Amino acid sequence: MRAYVEGNDIILKVKDDFILKHIFECGQCFRWNPIDEVTYEGIAMGHYLQLKEEVNQIRFLDTTLKQFNDLWLLYFDLNTDYSDLKERVSALHPVLGEAVDFGSGIRILKQDPWETLISFIISANNNIPRIKMLIRKLAEAFGDQFINNKGEVCYTFPSPVQLTFATEEKLREMGMGYRAKYIYEVAQKVSHEYDSYNHLTNLNTVELEKALLKYMGVGPKVASCVMLFGYGKMDTFPVDTWIRKVLIEWFAIESTRPTEVREAIKRRFSGLEGIAQQYLFYYAREHKLEIGQGIK
DNA sequence: ACCCAGGGTCGTC
DNA sequence: GACGACCCTGGG
Numbered sequence: 085m086r087a088y089v090e091g092n093d094i095i096l097k098v099k100d101d102f103i104l105k106h107i108f109e110c111g112q113c114f115r116w117n118p119i120d121e122v123t124y125e126g127i128a129m130g131h132y133l134q135l136k137e138e139v140n141q142i143r144f145l146d147t148t149l150k151q152f153n154d155l156w157l158l159y160f161d162l163n164t165d166y167s168d169l170k171e172r173v174s175a176l177h178p179v180l181g182e183a184v185d186f187g188s189g190i191r192i193l194k195q196d197p198w199e200t201l202i203s204f205i206i207s208a209n210n211n212i213p214r215i216k217m218l219i220r221k222l223a224e225a226f227g228d229q230f231i232n233n234k235g236e237v238c239y240t241f242p243s244p245v246q247l248t249f250a251t252e253e254k255l256r257e258m259g260m261g262y263r264a265k266y267i268y269e270v271a272q273k274v275s276h277e278y279d280s281y282n283h284l285t286n287l288n289t290v291e292l293e294k295a296l297l298k299y300m301g302v303g304p305k306v307a308s309c310v311m312l313f314g315y316g317k318m319d320t321f322p323v324d325t326w327i328r329k330v331l332i333e334w335f336a337i338e339s340t341r342p343t344e345v346r347e348a349i350k351r352r353f354s355g356l357e358g359i360a361q362q363y364l365f366y367y368a369r370e371h372k373l374e375i376g377q378g379i380k
Numbered sequence: 381a382c383c384c385a386g387g388g389t390c391g392t393c
Numbered sequence: 394g395a396c397g398a399c400c401c402t403g404g405g
Binding site for chain 3: 209211214217259261341
């Protein structure tokens, strides 16, 4: 992908493999929001960013080349060839062909593992608007304050140490519900065992899952999301309520046994599990009525 | 008013 | 392994 400076902005030339709505509405992130028809804003990697969709290009507003190279190149997974990826995913199954066409601009963001861990603990048995609100409140209460290029007050996602200042009671008051205990426990554990926490980046998918499952509030689904969106593990497949419907409806996988589901997924999507899941999730969620009606 | 689902996990049996 | 409980919010 080609990028260059234009005034205060960076221009990224794209085809159909970088579509803001697809990237930010496919359920992988919670701190990006639309401003208008063609613009999204968000806070990630400790920075505020505004992105504008133009003809065959994406405008990174008020961004230096250094910021682009240091932060956004990796965050937006710009070194991965998604046209090749999409071709291979489409070939796996007719439904995936449709799902890929529908979400053709999806990219798997490489998000901060810590933020991803806490965010998906919050996501459990919760809905997306509320998840977004709770994460925003967490940032406002414990993150670093800064002023963006529009003069607005913004907050970074709190570090593990910053989150240790949150008591369980305080987190409950903020509306975290029963997840307050999980957030509290995980913040304490991570900040007191920081070396072993950092070591997680060196683990393979199997080892990483095992390690993540030890954290309070992290089950198979949350661990899988953290691995996929935070650690870039493409060979993992989060199974949630939507995907369960998809598996039953389109892939005739009805087993409730995690190991059986896992084997079936691996057989069908081997190596492309993560990205395949995102296309299916986005496709399913945007077509919720059709799917719901299909299940007897 | 009441029930149910929402990107599930925990504790208990 | 299966089952109910669980903070809270919005929609039927």
